[in-house]
Amino acid sequence: AQSVSQHNHHVILSEAASLELGCNYSYGGTVNLFWYVQYPGQHLQLLLKYFSGDPLVKGIKGFEAEFIKSKFSFNLRKPSVQWSDTAEYFCAVTTSGTYKYIFGTGTRLKVLA
């Protein structure tokens, strides 16, 4: 069965630190990959997505993610975090021709001012 793993459950960083959140999936075929963010008290919002093409994708608010097919990974990065990035981040995958979106367990990021 398809699955998505997010190995970091809680991350605490100081402002201006660099961020990398890991995401690995288990599916050998063509995948579409997403990162969602949930700010406190708000609904889940799309940060960025990968369907095809350049494996380095840029999203909103300075986030980017790199798709490495050989490693089945889609890690999220930001060079310098801000206090306002405090949120929970979810990686998700769907495969072509299916309706199911599989989510990871999420990573809670806390950025200290």
Next chain:
Amino acid sequence: DVKVTQSSRYLVKRTGEKVFLECVQDMDHENMFWYRQDPGLGLRLIYFSYDVKMKEKGDIPEGYSVSREKKERFSLILESASTNQTSMYLCASTSTNLPLHFGNGTRLTVT
């Protein structure tokens, strides 16, 4: 902008009650989903629907049913609520293989 509206933000029900959670989307999306979100478990798919009157079980359908009589509306039904169904319930919609659009969620407490 896509809007997914869940009818209640907070709901408190008693054990054994029948509970209806309603979701409406305004973008003519064919696909709609119900997830539950629990700390440390992420989002788990309960049911999804890819067309009117069509539904498929997700990963945790036990204790739940769904109804999709109109394209814009997808209802989640807890036939007999139990305390282990206390959770945040999220509705989402999309066209196939495009990003999901989520509602604000319904926090259900079953006492």
